[in-house]
Amino acid sequence: MLQLSYIRENKEDVLKRLDIKNFKDAESVINTILSLDDKRKLAQRQADDVKAEANGLAKQIGELMKTGKKEEAETLKLKTTELKQSEKQFDEELKNIEAEIQKILVTVPNTPNLTVPRGKTPEDNEVVNEHGVIPELHANAVPHWELTTKFDLIDFELGVKLTGAGFPVYKGKGARLQRALINYFLDKATSKGYLEVQPPILVNADSGYGTGQLPDKEGQMYHCQVDDLYLIPTAEVPITNIYRDVILKESDLPIKNCGYTPCFRREAGSYGKDVRGLNRLHQFDKVEIVQITNPEKSYETLETMREFVSSLLQELELPYRTLKLCGGDMSFGSALTYDLEVWSAAQKRWLEVSSVSNFETFQTNRLKCRYKDANGKTQLAHSLNGSALALPRIVASLLENNQTENGIKIPKVLVPYTGFDFIG
């Protein structure tokens, strides 16, 4: 959520940036917010004045009662009864205006960084770099969903029996590969100074609002209605919410956390080749990195996070490319996002495996995650996060890219974790 004070003081800048995001009717929405804000200020002043008067009278009544002047006190009481009426009115009005502002404010996306490319669709994303060699596969090469069956690594049908489509069962070396990747990713992250945390994978609605999944993506999360809890779509939600309603010391920054969790996504509306095999699942594993930083450092931090994720792909020897997302393809809360995509050699397409974003104050404003600066002033910190990495598509391209006539080669860095270097 954008800060009202920021919108008020930087209207032109906000409009310019929202335009990058193709936010419809930006000007009229912002104007509505600002005029509501004026109404809010007026209502508050009126409400405060009435309350001040009532407080004063109450104090006088107290004095009179103490000195035994009962009758005078009674007269004043009548007066306060009147005040109470208008107090109620103004409070009501204030509450309504605030609710209205809030309602609109949560529908306004974050203001993109000025370097974000203009555009509407994934085709408009800017390719920042491409790394690695696209492998030439042998003549009988097949996509990963055939490899997983051939070598008995993943049973999709069994998952359908147990739960439904998109909930695969990993078996044998397939299961071990999952565990290996998780441990490898966590080890790399902790060696870079990220503190590993293991958060709950169900969260309450407050947490959903804190990171912006609610109300924006209500339908994309699994919801346990009996207890009103949500299954997390990413570890970003619980990990970032650790810092909800927290005032940090400047010396605490940057906060670097990483964590492995399963992630749950309803993916309502997806279909076809997009969801084949491991391409899109309802439950998948991911290691996430999160940083809370000083505002001046957040873009520098974004680059180091991107480089970290790149280094993982390089070590896994997967060809990848980095995209700087255009305004239209960026998520609701992000100010700047890099997507990293690996090449899936049998499907002959790029698969997104990581998304690294700077949210600036968009999340921390809702979270009320602040820090005290050198002057003792509290201000909002910046939050960032990135996948490092999401497993299924990594597995898909590992299997496809490394397949030979006899089986699948495991990248060197993983062998200590898998305990085998070949699946045959």
Added chain:
RNA sequence: GGAGAGAUGCCUGAGAGGCCGAAAGGACAUGUUUGCUAAACAUGCGUACGGGUAACCGUACCGAGGGUUCGAAUCCCUCUUUCUCCGCCA
């Protein structure tokens, strides 16, 4: 799941209808002093919104939300949560 006791500022903790945005101590910050570590003393030290060039002023907040009252941290109700005991259980 049942019974009881709690929830106060960064922490400990007093306050039991008006004198309470809240004692006291600790922590922290600044200053003075002593040769360093440190100690002593003094001062300061919550958040948000609104008004004001500013000093400052107003309002709200004592787990959350309602209620009673002229007036609520304090009384009542609901919820959340913590602790103790019992039950169940990896």
